Amino acid sequence: MKILMLHGGARKKGNTATAAGWMEEEFISAGHEVESISLFDKDINGCLACAKCKDIPDKVGCIQKDDAAEILDKMVAADLVVFTSPLYFWGLAGPLKTFIDRTYSLYIDYHKPTHTSLVEGQRQALLVTGAGPYENNAEPVFTAFNRLQSPHKAVKAGELYLGRCTTPDNFDAATREQVLDFAREIVT
Numbered sequence: 001m002k003i004l005m006l007h008g009g010a011r012k013k014g015n016t017a018t019a020a021g022w023m024e025e026e027f028i029s030a031g032h033e034v035e036s037i038s039l040f041d042k043d044i045n046g047c048l049a050c051a052k053c054k055d056i057p058d059k060v061g062c063i064q065k066d067d068a069a070e071i072l073d074k075m076v077a078a079d080l081v082v083f084t085s086p087l088y089f090w091g092l093a094g095p096l097k098t099f100i101d102r103t104y105s106l107y108i109d110y111h112k113p114t115h116t117s118l119v120e121g122q123r124q125a126l127l128v129t130g131a132g133p134y135e136n137n138a139e140p141v142f143t144a145f146n147r148l149q150s151p152h153k154a155v156k157a158g159e160l161y162l163g164r165c166t167t168p169d170n171f172d173a174a175t176r177e178q179v180l181d182f183a184r185e186i187v188t
C-alpha cells in the first residue's frame with residue numbers, strides 16, 4: 001500500500017511525531033511504501049476560495065504555485081493518507097488545517113449527482129495528541145475529520161486520540177502498543 005503521512009505539528013521530537021514515528025516503522029516493517037511530510041516546513045498558502053480548480057476536474061487544478069501542489073499530487077497517488085496533528089485550541093494545528101483547506105481542489109460538484117473526486121475510495125486516518133481528555137476537548141477535531149470523507153469521496157480508515165500528553169517521555173509501553181495496533185488496523 002502507498003501511504004502518505006502528513007504532519008501538522010512543529011515539534012520534530014514531540015508527542016505527535018513520536019507516535020507517528022511508531023506508526024511509520026510499523027508500516028515499513030509490514031512492507032508498505034511510506035512518505036512522510038512535515039507540513040510545518042512547507043510553503044502552503046490558504047485556499048483563495050476562487051473555485052478556479054472546479055474548472056479542471058481531471059487533475060489538481062489549484063492555480064496557486066506553492067508547495068501544496070506537489071503534496072496534493074502525492075495525496076492523489078496514495079492509497080492511505082494519515083493526517084497527524086497536536087490538538088491546538090480544539091482543532092488541528094494550522095499547517096494541517098491550511099493544507100486540508102487546499103484539498104478543496106480535489107473534487108467537483110459536491111452535493112450534486114455529478115460529484116467526482118480525485119481521491120475517491122482513498123483511505124484516510126487521523127492521529128491527534130493533546131494535553132486534555134477526549135471529552136469536552138478533542139471531539140470537534142474528529143467531528144470535522146469524519147465529515148471530510150464526504151466531499152473527498154474517501155473512506156475513513158480510523159482515528160486515534162492520545163490524551164493527557166505532556167512530554168513524549170510520558171508515553172508508556174501500553175500507549176506504544178495502542179499506536180501500533182492503530183497502524184495495523186488502518187491498513188486492513
Ligand SMILES: Cc1cc2nc3c(=O)[nH]c(=O)nc-3n(C[C@H](O)[C@H](O)[C@H](O)COP(=O)(O)O)c2cc1C
Pocket residue numbers: 009010011013014015016017085086087088089090091129130131132133137165166
Ligand atoms: C497553541 C497550543 C494550543 C493547545 N491547545 C490544546 C487544546 O485545545 N486541548 C488540549 O488538550 N491540548 C492543547 N494543547 C497541548 C498539545 O495539544 C499537546 O501537548 C500535544 O501533545 C503537543 O503535541 P507535540 O508534542 O507533537 O507538539 C495546546 C498546545 C499548544 C502549544
